[in-house]
Amino acid sequence: MKSDIEIAQEAKMLPIIDIAQKVGFSEDDLEQYGKYKAKITYETIQKAEGQDQGKLILVTSINPTPAGEGKSTVSIGLADAMNRIGYQTTLALREPSLGPVMGVKGGATGGGRAQVIPMEDINLHFTGDMHAITTANNALSALLDNHIQQGNELGIDTRRITWKRVVDLNDRALRHVVVGLGGPMQGVPREDGFDITVASEVMAILCLATSLTDLKTRLGKIVIGYTAKKEPITVAQLKVEGALTLLLKDALKPNLVQTIEGTPAFVHGGPFANIAHGCNSIMATKLALATSDYTVTEAGFGADLGAEKFLDIKVPNLNKAPDTIVIVATIRALKMHGGLAKDSLTQENIPALEKGFANLRRHIRNMSRYTIPVIVAINEFSSDTKAEFETLTTLCQQEGVPVTQCAVWEKGGAGGEQLAREVVQLTQETKAFTPLYSPQDTLLDKTETIAKTIYGAKEVNLSPKAEKQLNDFIAYGWDHLPVCMAKTQYSFSDDPTKLGAPDHFSLTIREFVPKLGAGFIVALTGDVMTMPGLPKAPAALNMDVTNSGQAIGLF
Amino acid sequence: MKSDIEIAQEAKMLPIIDIAQKVGFSEDDLEQYGKYKAKITYETIQKAEGQDQGKLILVTSINPTPAGEGKSTVSIGLADAMNRIGYQTTLALREPSLGPVMGVKGGATGGGRAQVIPMEDINLHFTGDMHAITTANNALSALLDNHIQQGNELGIDTRRITWKRVVDLNDRALRHVVVGLGGPMQGVPREDGFDITVASEVMAILCLATSLTDLKTRLGKIVIGYTAKKEPITVAQLKVEGALTLLLKDALKPNLVQTIEGTPAFVHGGPFANIAHGCNSIMATKLALATSDYTVTEAGFGADLGAEKFLDIKVPNLNKAPDTIVIVATIRALKMHGGLAKDSLTQENIPALEKGFANLRRHIRNMSRYTIPVIVAINEFSSDTKAEFETLTTLCQQEGVPVTQCAVWEKGGAGGEQLAREVVQLTQETKAFTPLYSPQDTLLDKTETIAKTIYGAKEVNLSPKAEKQLNDFIAYGWDHLPVCMAKTQYSFSDDPTKLGAPDHFSLTIREFVPKLGAGFIVALTGDVMTMPGLPKAPAALNMDVTNSGQAIGLF
Secondary structure (H helix, E strand, O other), X not given: OOOHHHHHHHOOOOOHHHHHHHOOOOHHHXXXXXXXXXXXXXXXXXXXXXXXXXXXXXXXXOOOOOOOOOHHHHHHHHHHHHHHOOOOEEEEEOOOOHHHXXXXXXXXXXXXXXXXXXXXXXXXXXXXXXXXXXXXXXHHHHXXXXXXXOOOOOOEEEEEEOXXXXXXXXXXXXXXXXXXXXXXXXXXXXXXXXXXXXXXHHHHHHHHOOXXXXXXXXXXXXEEEEEOOOOEEEHHHHOOHHHHHHHHOOXXXXXXXXXXXXXXXXXXXXXXXXXOOOEOOHHHHXXXXXXXXXXXXXXXXXXXXXXXXXXXXXXXXXXXXXXXXXXXXXXXXXXXXXXXXXXXXXXXXXXXXXXXXXXXXXXXXXXXXXOOOEEEEEEOOOOOOHHHHHHHHHHHHHOOOOEEEEOHHHHHHHHHHHHHHHHHHHHOOOOOOOOOOOOOOOHHHHHHHHHHHHHOOOEEEEOHHHHHHHHHHHHHOOOOOOEEEEOOOOOOOOOOOOOOOOOOOEEEEEEEEEEOOOOEEEEEEOOOOOOOOOOOOOHHHHOEEOOOOOEEXXX | OOOHHHHHHHOOOOOHHHHXXXXXXXXXXXXXXXXXXXXXXXXXXXXHOOOOOXXXXXXXXXXXXXXXXXXXXXXXXXXXXXXXXXXXXXXXXXXXXXXXXXXXXXXXXXEOOEEEEOHHHHHOOOOOHHHHHHHHHHHHHHXXXXXXXXXXOOOEEEEEEOOOEXXXXXXXXXXXXXXXXXXXXXXXXXXXXXXXXXXXXXXXHHHHOOOHHHHHHHHHHOEEEEXXXXXXEEHHHHOOHHHHHHHHOOOOOOEEEEEOOOOXXXXXXXXXXXXOOOEOOHHHHHHHHHHOOEEEEEEOOOHHHHHHHHHHHHHHHHOOOOOEEEEEEXXXXXXXXXXXXXXXOOOOOHHHHHHHHHHHHHHHHHHHOXXXXXXXXXXXXXXXXXXXXXXXXHHHHHHOXXXXXXXXXXXXXXXXXXXXXXXXXXXXXXXXXXXXXXXXXXXXXHHHHHHHHHHOOOEEEEOHXXXXXXXXXHHHOOXXXXXXXXXXXXXXXXXXXXXXXXXXXXXXXXXXXXXXXXXXXXXXXXXXXXXXXXXXXXXXXXXXXXXXXXXXOOO
C-alpha cells in the first residue's frame, strides 16, 4: 500500500494558474510561489469584497482518538466529490504547524487519495506565513524588552508582562524561561515563556482580520502587560503596530493550492483548536465564498473545540453562519470512546460502538443546538462491519440526523459522492442561526454556558487567580468579550482520559489570558499547555531528503 | 531628493523570467516567488556544475564609520556599469538580516540608483531562507532538549551544551537565558542563549555547502556539546541531520533578483562578517561564475573581516580566488578615521584625510598580500573636493594601486563606467593567489597570523578559558582548522573606538567556538556580541504599510 507522501508525490499537479481559473482568477490575480502555490493579491481580494455569497459547509468531528478520524481527509474528499457531481466547490483550510509535523504527525494535509498538494511544501515552510507570524510576535517581544532596557518610559512592570515569545516547534524546555540575564548591558532579567506560534495572538489576529487596516488596528490593541498600578499597556502605546503590520503584509494574503483531483484550496492561517480558536482565516473563507458556489471549511479537533469556536467566535466576524455542519466519525474511534483498546478495534463490537456513540450523540445535539442542518460522515475502514454501520445508522436516526459512509481515503472524490449529494441537499434548507450566547453575557456566563451546554459539565470552578482576573477585567471593560476555551481535545472535560461523554464533572479555569487584538479572552482549563512537547521518538528522526530535494518521512 | 525606497518602488521591474534569460536560464530553471523573485532548481544547479569559469571580482571596504561607505551600492553600480559597457556581469550578494533592518539600518540592498529590487521583499522575508535557517537551528535545540528530557541516552552534560538557539532579530534580552524551568514535565533547567540567525553555524554551513549531500554531511558534523567526560556530541549521534536538511532543502537553492538596471543578482545567504564568515553562498557564487563572464561579489564590513574570511575560508571551499579586489572608501569616512567628527565632514580637510588614509593604506597592503590586483573605488559625495581627491590619488599611487571615483548612488551604472573599465582591465592580469596561512598551521598560529599580519596587533592574548580550549582541541583533532575571527567591524583592533590604523595593541581571544560542520573555529575577540541589541529609537518605530500593501519606512 502506498504511503500518503508517495501518493502525493506521484500526483500530477496542474499549474496553479489553471487552478486559479476555476475560481475565476487570472495570472494577474496571483503572486506565484513556485509553479503550484500562489498568494492572492490585495487588489483581487478587494475586488471580491461583498461577493461572498456561496454556501458554507463546516466539517467537524467527534473527540479525536488514537484510532483516527480523518476530518481533513473527509473535508478534502467531500470537496472533490462535490466538484465531480457538478457543484463548483472550493476548500478553505488551515496551514499545518511544524511543531506537530516534526513531533508526532509528520504531516497534516489529508490522507490517501484525499490530500492537498504539494504536501511537502504545505507541511514544511509553505509560503512563509508561520514564519512571518513568529517573527512579528518575537519582534514585539524584542521591542518591548528594548523599551524597558532603554528607560521604560511607559512604566511597564516586568513582573506583569503577559506577552510571550513563540516558536513554531514543540519545545517544552521553552515553556518557562528567564531572560535578560548577564548584567546591565544584557537587558532586564524577568520571567518569560514561549508558546507555539499557532497559539499566539498574532495568529488569531491574522485569522480574524478582514483587511490590512483591520490587522493594524487589532495589532495596536494587543495588551502586552501592565504597569505597577495594573494599567494595561498596548502595542499602540509602544508605537510598533505599523512595523508588525509590515512584517505580516504578505502573510495576510490567502494561499491557493490544489487537491490531488484539482479542487482549488485556500490554505491559510493555522491556529490550533485546543489552545487557540482553530479556524482558518476570515479572508480565505470570504475569498472562497466569493468565488465558489460551495465552500468546504474545517474547524480543528472535536466539535466541542473547533466548531464551537467557529460558531461563537468566527461567525460573528465572518457575518455568515455555515449552511450545513458535517460531523466526521469512524466506527473504530467510536469503539475506543466505548472503552475498547486500540488493538481490539478491528473486531466487530456492537456494545462498544453503542457505548461510544455517546460521544457522537453529544456532538450531534450540540451542533443541532445552533439550528443548522447536521449530517454525520463515517470515514470507512476496511474493518467496519455491516452490522456496525446499521447500528450506527439507527442511533443517528434516533437523533434525527442523516449518516453516510464515505471512502475518500481509498477512492478520492469518487468515494464521497453520496455524502456530497446529501450535503448539497441539506444546504438548500433555510434555517436561522441560533447563537449559543448573547454578546451581552458576561465572561463568566459565557464560560459557564460553553462548559455546561457544550461540554456537559455540572459546574465551573475558577482558580483564585482566575477569580481575581474576572474582577480586574470588569474594571478594564473586558467583561463582555467572547471566550476562547483552551482545553484538551481528547475529552469533553478538562481531563484527557475521560472518553465518551463524561457527566457530573467540574471544569477548572486556572487562568484567563486577555487577547484584546483578537477580541476574545482565552480561558485555560485543566493542565492544557500552550507549548507542546516532543515524544520520545519524534517524527523528525525518520525525515530525510533525496539528493534532488524530494522529502522523505512526511506522512 | 527621493529616498531609496521611493526610487526602488518606482523602478520598472522586468519579469524575473527576462532576468533569468540574461544568464541563460528559461522558465523551467526557476521556481518563481511572485513575479520578481525566483529560486533556481537543483536540476539546473547540477547542470551548471563544473562550468564556473567566469572572472570573479570581490568588493570590500575600509572599516565602516557612521559617515557611510556604500560597499553594497558600489558593488551593484559596478555590475550595472560593466553590463552597460558590454561585459556580461552578474551579482552574487548576501541576504539582509531582519535584526538590523528593524534596528538601525532599515534596509540593506544598496542605495540610490544602485539597488537590488524588489527592495522591500528582499529586506523583509524574501524567499524565507533566514526563517528556514532559524527553524532548523531551533528544531535542533528542541530535539536536543527532548533527548535529555527523555532519558539522555547519549549522556550529554547539560552544563556543557554549546549549541544555542537563534532569532533573526536584535534581541539583547535573549543573550543569556535559563530554559527548562517549571518542574519535571517542562524539561531540564540549564543555561542557554540566543544568537542572531546570521551568526549561526547553520547559516555558515548553508553558505559553504556545495550540494544537498554536502549540506547533510556538514549538519551531521555539528558539535552540540559534550558528555561529562568531555567527549564531543554531534548531530549525527542525535540522528537528526536528515530532518534538518529537509528543513533547509529550499533555502539552499540560490535566489535570483535584479538591480534597478536589470542586472541579474543571486542574493543568497547572509552571514555577518563581524561574528560569522560574512560571504554569500558558495552555490550562488558558483552559479554566477557558471552563467556569466564576470561576477561581482561582496564580503561584509571592512577588508580585515569579510575579505580576509573570503580569502582564507571561502576561497578554499570555492576552489577559486578573486581576479580583482575592489576596496571601497569615501573621503568622508577617511576623514572620520583621521579624527574628524561627523558634523565636520562636509568641509575640506586634507590633513584629516591624510591621517585617515592610514586605514585604507593598511587594507590596501593587506589585500595586496594575497597577490591579487587591487583597486580603490571612491564612492563620491557632493562635499568631496578636487584637492581631496587629488591627495587621495597621490596616496594610492604611493601604494601602487589605482583609484577611481564613482557616482553610482546618483547615476546608477552610468556613474561607474570608468571604474568598470579599470576593473575589467585588472581582471586580465594573471597572478597566482597567495594564501595568508598554510592549512597545516595550528589554530594559534593562524590566529596570530591574522592578528599580526592583517590587524596589525603586536600580540594575541588568550583568556584562561581560550587557552584551556586550545589544549582540548588538540585532543579532539581540531587544531588545524581555519579560524573565523569574531571582532568589532569598526576597528582593526578589538576596541571599536580605535579608528584609523591602530598599532601596538594586544588582541584578546576570550573564547573559541568550534563549528565543525562549517569546518572552522570561531575566535571571539574583545567584547564582540553574537546577538546585537536595539537602539533607543529602533527603525521599527517608523515602519508602516499602506492599505494596498506597500512598505513605508524601509530605507
